[in-house]
Amino acid sequence: MTRLVVITAGTGNPSSSRLLGERLADASVAALRDAGVPAEVTHIELRMLAVELANHLATRLPGAALREAFDEVCAADGVITVTPVFNGSYSGLFKLFFDALDEGAMKGRPVLLAATGGTARHSLVIEHAMLPLFYYLKALVATPPVFAATKDWGAEGGKLEKRIRRAAEAFAQLVLGAHPAKGEDDFEVVDFADLLGGG
Amino acid sequence: MQLGLFSVGDITPDPTTGRLPTEHERILAAVTIAKKAEDIGLDVFALGEHHNPPFHPSSPTTLLGFIAAQTSTLILSTATTLITTNDPVKIAEDYSVLQHVSEGRVDLMMGRGNTGPVYPWFGKDIRDGIALAIENYALLRKLWREEVVNSDGKFRTPLQGFTLAPQPLDGVPPFVWHGSIRSPEIAEQAAYYGDGFFHNNIFWNLSHTKRMVNLYRRRFEHHGHGPADTAIVGLGGQFFMRRNSQDAINEFRPYFDVAPVYGYGPSLEEFMAETPLTVGSPQEVLERTLSFTKEVGHYQRQLFLLDHAGLPLKTVLEQLDLLGEILPELRKGYAEGRPAHIPDAPTHASLLAAARERKAEVGEPAEQLPSRVILDSVTGRSPEPAERSL
Numbered sequence A: 001m002t003r004l005v006v007i008t009a010g011t012g013n014p015s016s017s018r019l020l021g022e023r024l025a026d027a028s029v030a031a032l033r034d035a036g037v038p039a040e041v042t043h044i045e046l047r048m049l050a051v052e053l054a055n056h057l058a059t060r061l062p063g064a065a066l067r068e069a070f071d072e073v074c075a076a077d078g079v080i081t082v083t084p085v086f087n088g089s090y091s092g093l094f095k096l097f098f099d100a101l102d103e104g105a106m107k108g109r110p111v112l113l114a115a116t117g118g119t120a121r122h123s124l125v126i127e128h129a130m131l132p133l134f135y136y137l138k139a140l141v142a143t144p145p146v147f148a149a150t151k152d153w154g155a156e157g158g159k160l161e162k163r164i165r166r167a168a169e170a171f172a173q174l175v176l177g178a179h180p181a182k183g184e185d186d187f188e189v190v191d192f193a194d195l196l197g198g199g
Numbered sequence B: 001m002q003l004g005l006f007s008v009g010d011i012t013p014d015p016t017t018g019r020l021p022t023e024h025e026r027i028l029a030a031v032t033i034a035k036k037a038e039d040i041g042l043d044v045f046a047l048g049e050h051h052n053p054p055f056h057p058s059s060p061t062t063l064l065g066f067i068a069a070q071t072s073t074l075i076l077s078t079a080t081t082l083i084t085t086n087d088p089v090k091i092a093e094d095y096s097v098l099q100h101v102s103e104g105r106v107d108l109m110m111g112r113g114n115t116g117p118v119y120p121w122f123g124k125d126i127r128d129g130i131a132l133a134i135e136n137y138a139l140l141r142k143l144w145r146e147e148v149v150n151s152d153g154k155f156r157t158p159l160q161g162f163t164l165a166p167q168p169l170d171g172v173p174p175f176v177w178h179g180s181i182r183s184p185e186i187a188e189q190a191a192y193y194g195d196g197f198f199h200n201n202i203f204w205n206l207s208h209t210k211r212m213v214n215l216y217r218r219r220f221e222h223h224g225h226g227p228a229d230t231a232i233v234g235l236g237g238q239f240f241m242r243r244n245s246q247d248a249i250n251e252f253r254p255y256f257d258v259a260p261v262y263g264y265g266p267s268l269e270e271f272m273a274e275t276p277l278t279v280g281s282p283q284e285v286l287e288r289t290l291s292f293t294k295e296v297g298h299y300q301r302q303l304f305l306l307d308h309a310g311l312p313l314k315t316v317l318e319q320l321d322l323l324g325e326i327l328p329e330l331r332k333g334y335a336e337g338r339p340a341h342i343p344d345a346p347t348h349a350s351l352l353a354a355a356r357e358r359k360a361e362v363g364e365p366a367e368q369l370p371s372r373v374i375l376d377s378v379t380g381r382s383p384e385p386a387e388r389s390l
Helices: A016-034 A046-059 A064-074 A092-100 A125-136 A150-154 A156-177 A192-198 B023-040 B060-069 B088-101 B126-145 B184-193 B206-222 B245-257 B268-274 B282-296 B313-335 B348-361
Strands: A002-008 A039-045 A078-086 A110-117 A146-149 B002-007 B044-047 B075-078 B107-111 B149-151 B159-162 B175-179 B196-199 B233-235 B239-241 B278-280 B301-304
Touching (some): A016 A078, A016 A110, A016 A150, A016 A156, A039 A046, A064 A092, A078 A125, A110 A125, A110 A156, A150 A156, B002 B075, B023 B060, B023 B313, B126 B149, B184 B196, B196 B301, B206 B282, B239 B245, B239 B282, B239 B313, B245 B268, B245 B278, B268 B278, B278 B282
Parallel strands (some): A002 A039, B044 B075, B175 B196, B233 B301, B239 B278
Antiparallel strands (some): B149 B159
16 A cells, blocks of 8 residues: 655644645545555644654654654655745744654655645745755655645636646656655664774 | 663753852762762762763763772763774773772773764764774774784774783773664674663663664674673663652652753653653652563663752762662562573673683683783883782
C-alpha cells in the first residue's frame, strides 16, 4: 500500500489549508488508483503538535505524538505539505516541524507543495519560500504546486479543482517513480574498520 | 553493579532564592559531594569537562586528583572526556598520573562535546567530530599499550619514538567507556574495541536509549568480544526524592521549570513520562531505576545526575542520604535474576588479574608484571616494585 502523508499548518478550525490538503490527497489517491496503485492517507495537523514542537525546540525531546508524526513522514511514499502564508512566507509552525524532523528524513521523498492565502498576491510564496526549503532538504519537489487564495474557493469553471487535479497527477507520477528511504528500526552501522580507514 | 554520580559542574543560580554560587563554592561542593558519595557506599564519581562558563570542570584531573587524595574506594571517572579537542597525548599523560596517585581508581568516558565553539577554540573543526574521536582514541590506546609509539595521523603532529611517561599503573590501561546519545559510529567504536558504552539517558525516551544500547550489544558480539548480553553497558539517570512523593514534586518543580537544559519546555509530569527522570518517594526512585534493566538488559553501571540546576549543596547531600538508605535495596534488585555469566564492569583489579592470567597461560611468572619495566632515563635504574594491596 502506497502511503501518503498530508502535513498542514493551518491554525483555524475549519482551516482552508486542511481543506486544500484533503482535496490534494483525494486527487492524488485518485491519480494513483488510475495507475492501478492503491494508496492510503494520513493527515498531520501541526496545530495539534504546536506545544510538542515548541518543547522539542527547547529541549530536543520529542513527545509521543511528535515521534509518531516523524515516523509517519519517514514511512511515507509521498508528502503533501500545505501552509498558510504569514508575512510573506510559510508560517513559523510549518518551519518548526521541518526543523525538528530528523536530518535526511525528506531526502529523495516526493513532495507536493501547496499554500493558502487571503489573496492571489501571495501566490509566489511557494516559489520564493517553500521551494528553497525543500530543495535544501533534498526532497523531490513535484510541479506544478497549488496556491489557493480565498477567492479561488468560489472561482467559476472549477479552476481550482483543475489545478488540484493537474498537480496531483504530476505528484502521483513522481510517487510512482521514486523509492524514498523508509524508516527502519535499527541504526545504520558502518563497520569500524571502514571508519578507521576512512578517518 | 557499579552505582555512582555524574556531574557536569554547572554554575546555576538557585531559582528559589536567586543566589548564584561562585565558581569556588561549586568546585569545593564537587569535592564534598564526591566524598559523601563514598561515605554512603557509592562506587563511582564522574565529572564532565567543559571549556566555557557556566561550567567549572575545565581541568578534570586536577579536581579528580584532589578527590582521589580524600577518598579510598571511589572510582574516579569522567562524563565525558573530550576526545575530539584534547590532545590524546595529554589525556594519556594526565590520566596515567591520576591512575598512579589513586592506586588505579580511574576510568574514563570518551565524548565529543556539545559546545560548538570549543572546536575552533582548540584549533579543530566540528565537522571532523567523529573522525577526530576515532583517530585520537586509536592513538590514545596505542600510547597506553605500546612502549614506543610511532604515529602519523591526519589531526596531530606525528610522533616518532614517543614513550608515554608515566606508563599506566601495573602496565594496565584505565578502562574506557564511550558516551553517545545518538551517534551509531560511537556505539560501533565502543563495540569494536570491547570498551564500555554509556548512554546519558536523560533527555530521551528509554526506547531510544534501548536502540543505541542494542546496537552496541549486537556489534560487541559481531566484533568477537563475547555474547551481546556480556557487553559493558552504563546508563545515566536522574531523580529527586523526598519521603513523601508530593513533597519531592513541590520542592523540585521550581528547579525543573527553569533548569538550563530542559526548563521552559515540557512540564515536569511530561518529562517524567517521556524520560527516566523520577521525582517522588525513595520507593518510586527504587522501582523506576530497577525497571531500566527490563529495557536494556542487565548492565554494569548506573550513574545519577543529582548536582545540577541550582540545587543547593545541602539539598544534594540530603538526596545522597536518601540514596544511601535505598542503596542496599537497589543492589539487591540489580542482583536479582542476574545470570552468573553477566560480567561486572572492569576495574583496575580485575584488569590486572586478567593480565596476570594471560601471562600465566603463556607460562610467564605473574610477578614479572608490569611486563614493560622501563629504565629510569635519568638514573638508569628500574623502579622498585611497589607494594600494593589489590
